[in-house]
Amino acid sequence: MTTVRTTPPDPGSLEPGPAGPTAMTPARPGPGAWLALTVAEARMVARDTAGLVVPLGMPLLILVMNGLSPALDQVVPGTGGRTALDVYVVPLTLTLVVAMVGVVNMPSFVAYYRRAGILRRLGVTPASPAMVLGAQAVVGVAQILLGIALALGVAFAWLGASPPASPGVAAGVLVLAIAAMYAVGMLVAAVAPTPGSAVALGLVAFFALGALGGMFGSRDQLPEALAALGGRLPFGAAVDALGAAWAGVEAPVPALVGLTVTTVVAGVAAAAWFRWE
Amino acid sequence: MRGPEECRKSRVRVVTGGTRAATATLPSVVGMTALVAQHVRKTYRTRRRGRPPVVALDDVSLTVAPGEVAGVLGRNGAGKSTTVELLAGVRAPDAGWVRVLGLDPRGDRARVRTVLGVQLQAASLHGALTVRELVRLYRSFYRTGLDPDRLVERVGLGASRDTRFERLSGGQQQRVSVALALVGAPRAVILDELTTGLDPEARRSMWALVEDLRADGVTVLLVSHLMEEVERLCDHVTILDAGRVVARGTSAELIDRAGLRPTVTLRSDDPGAVDLLAALPGVERVDAAGSRLTVTAAPAPVTSAPPVDLLQTVGAALAAAGVVATETRLRRPTLDDAFLALTGSPLEAP
Numbered sequence: 001m002t003t004v005r006t007t008p009p010d011p012g013s014l015e016p017g018p019a020g021p022t023a024m025t026p027a028r029p030g031p032g033a034w035l036a037l038t039v040a041e042a043r044m045v046a047r048d049t050a051g052l053v054v055p056l057g058m059p060l061l062i063l064v065m066n067g068l069s070p071a072l073d074q075v076v077p078g079t080g081g082r083t084a085l086d087v088y089v090v091p092l093t094l095t096l097v098v099a100m101v102g103v104v105n106m107p108s109f110v111a112y113y114r115r116a117g118i119l120r121r122l123g124v125t126p127a128s129p130a131m132v133l134g135a136q137a138v139v140g141v142a143q144i145l146l147g148i149a150l151a152l153g154v155a156f157a158w159l160g161a162s163p164p165a166s167p168g169v170a171a172g173v174l175v176l177a178i179a180a181m182y183a184v185g186m187l188v189a190a191v192a193p194t195p196g197s198a199v200a201l202g203l204v205a206f207f208a209l210g211a212l213g214g215m216f217g218s219r220d221q222l223p224e225a226l227a228a229l230g231g232r233l234p235f236g237a238a239v240d241a242l243g244a245a246w247a248g249v250e251a252p253v254p255a256l257v258g259l260t261v262t263t264v265v266a267g268v269a270a271a272a273w274f275r276w277e
Numbered sequence: 278m279r280g281p282e283e284c285r286k287s288r289v290r291v292v293t294g295g296t297r298a299a300t301a302t303l304p305s306v307v308g309m310t311a312l313v314a315q316h317v318r319k320t321y322r323t324r325r326r327g328r329p330p331v332v333a334l335d336d337v338s339l340t341v342a343p344g345e346v347a348g349v350l351g352r353n354g355a356g357k358s359t360t361v362e363l364l365a366g367v368r369a370p371d372a373g374w375v376r377v378l379g380l381d382p383r384g385d386r387a388r389v390r391t392v393l394g395v396q397l398q399a400a401s402l403h404g405a406l407t408v409r410e411l412v413r414l415y416r417s418f419y420r421t422g423l424d425p426d427r428l429v430e431r432v433g434l435g436a437s438r439d440t441r442f443e444r445l446s447g448g449q450q451q452r453v454s455v456a457l458a459l460v461g462a463p464r465a466v467i468l469d470e471l472t473t474g475l476d477p478e479a480r481r482s483m484w485a486l487v488e489d490l491r492a493d494g495v496t497v498l499l500v501s502h503l504m505e506e507v508e509r510l511c512d513h514v515t516i517l518d519a520g521r522v523v524a525r526g527t528s529a530e531l532i533d534r535a536g537l538r539p540t541v542t543l544r545s546d547d548p549g550a551v552d553l554l555a556a557l558p559g560v561e562r563v564d565a566a567g568s569r570l571t572v573t574a575a576p577a578p579v580t581s582a583p584p585v586d587l588l589q590t591v592g593a594a595l596a597a598a599g600v601v602a603t604e605t606r607l608r609r610p611t612l613d614d615a616f617l618a619l620t621g622s623p624l625e626a627p
Contacts, residue, residue: 029418036417040406047405047441116401124365124395125461126387127418 029127037127037135044109045139051108055100056147063093063151067159079165079247086162090155091242092214095177097147099209099235101140102181104202107189109136111198114189120277129276137182144178165248173245173259177238180259183266184209184234190273209235232258309379311465311496312341312364317373319359333359335520336373343464346487346497348511350504350616355517357500358398361469364498365395378464391419394463396454398470398500404443408434411442412456419461432456433482447474455483465496472506484510504613514612518620528612535618537610538574541591545570545602550595557594559587 046052066072072085079087110133113119119129155161164170188205192198210216212226213235219227230236237255244251317337320330334356341347351357362368363375366382366389375382382389402411412425429438432452437445442453451474458466471487472480487510490497501507507514508528516523516531524531538561546568554572555563561575574587588607595602 030420033417036414040403040410040414043410044403044405113403116404117397118401118403120367121397121400121402121457123367124390124393124397125415125418126390 041135041139059096087243095238110189112195170245173241180234180262186270190270314339348507348514351517356520394458394466396458409438508612531615535615541572543605
């Protein structure tokens with residue numbers, strides 16, 4: 001502190017003190033505000049029971065139901081002894097977790113915050129409404145990591161799955177997949193006028209991406225063009241790239257390009273169309 | 278006249294029970310206008326093509342000095358909330374300008390946000406968070422501010438502090454929203470429909486809170502459609518109608534400007550009563566409806582002569598003439614009457 005006032009102001013004076021508003025430093029919310037917002041978002045997510053259980057429970061159920069099938073214990077040739085469970089079911093499960101949180105849950109929160117005027121309300125505080133979106137994204141990632149930890153725990157401990165042959169690649173692909181799914185989710189949040197329509201649009205996007213990406217069975221049964229499209233859209237691309245990381249083979253280029261392009265295109269479109277109120 | 282130091286002392290004492298830390302680091306606004314809107318115009322585009330835009334505000338000017346409690350009155354759709362949004366920097370005016378404590382709310386967003394508390398109408402909050410969690414969350418946005426727990430008590434939500442926002446009654450939610458507008462210890466507060474949805478008791482407790490803010494030297498802009506609220510709390514009132522300022526002044530000035538004067542009503546069967554009363558000094562006219570008479574006071578004299586006490590004049594005259602009258606009552610015009618007179622008939626608008 002360099003400018004400490006040593007003489008008290010004349011109590012009878014109505015003259016303004018030397019510090020006018022221009023001398024004020026704009027107090028941007030600090031780390032405390034970020035922490036408080038993140039905790040608040042975590043509470044919101046934790047208290048939304050359906051939104052908490054479905055992304056954690058449904059992928060786990062699909063993992064276990066598939067994992068109990070003996071057909072999946074067959075070793076896939078050229079994967080260093082990895083089974084179909086390793087190179088297909090586990091990547092599918094992880095992708096499901098990412099997609100459910102990113103494409104269904106997150107946009108429904110964002111649309112609710114906008115509809116209820118919460119973004120508007122935050123806009124008149126020193127916190128920006130963008131901060132609440134940031135905090136929501138952080139909490140979503142935490143939820144994704146929790147879902148992935150749960151799924152991998154069950155897969156490794158109970159179903160006898162193997163860890164990925166290239167863990168670094170697997171982690172990198174997960175980051176890319178999260179970015180792509182979040183971008184799609186933000187696009188859903190940007191175009192959905194109401195919280196209800198955000199859930200509906202999110203589910204449509206989720207099932208469309210999932211169907212083309214092999215959620216309901218192998219893409220081999222799809223017409224060739226659709227199968228190729230599915231491998232480039234984020235769901236199929238994430239499954240393919242994670243499968244490659246598990247098998248230790250080179251990740252398919254169309255999948256990586258697809259994830260990157262989705263992130264950029266959906267992200268830019270979401271930013272262009274997003275409405276704060 | 279209350280000096281700034283006195284204000285500061287009472288600030289710590291009254292409202293917030295000593296929770297206003299670090300007030301001294303906030304800028305002094307004495308001698309400066311706290312809230313200003315000058316010749317503001319705002320139009321909204323209509324959804325249908327080809328329709329002209331809707332004019333929400335047209336040449337609206339508003340000034341609130343530091344420490345004043347000012348009111349904005351108007352019917353639904355008069356432009357009250359648009360005025361709030363322009364001052365809060367949520368929207369930009371098409372023409373004219375606004376200043377909050379000398380700052381441009383859009384150009385100086387960050388600074389304005391730290392000194393201006395806003396209660397927005399129809400803005401909800403994180404529904405699954407409890408009262409205390411919400412107040413603490415909003416407190417974290419400000420470097421200095423009030424103690425969240427004491428503030429929750431002060432707005433009368435102590436018993437529901439651990440209840441989720443979505444499970445509160447409308448009136449309780451309203452009080453949370455008021456608490457959040459105050460939690461950053463703002464120098465100026467805009468309260469949009471402060472007491473909407475509150476029961477009479479809670480309404481009175483909110484009015485007491487505004488009185489405390491005044492004692493603290495906080496500038497308050499109270500947007501309302503409740504005459505009683507504005508008449509009771511505000512130093513001056515701006516009446517908006519259809520996006521224009523119809524009148525501005527103290528309640529008494531507005532009543533005066535509307536040409537409204539006190540009346541005495543009474544019941545008398547005496548046939549001579551009308552002529553007797555109409556001849557009295559200070560009486561403008563007497564209207565008779567059967568046995569019911571309404572005596573209207575004459576305009577206040579321009580000279581410094583003391584105003585005539587109408588009730589006493591009428592009572593004394595009746596007694597002197599031996600006229601029997603019952604149900605004699607004085608009725609002073611209220612801001613409500615002034616509002617109707619000023620907005621209801623455009624010809625009378627200044």
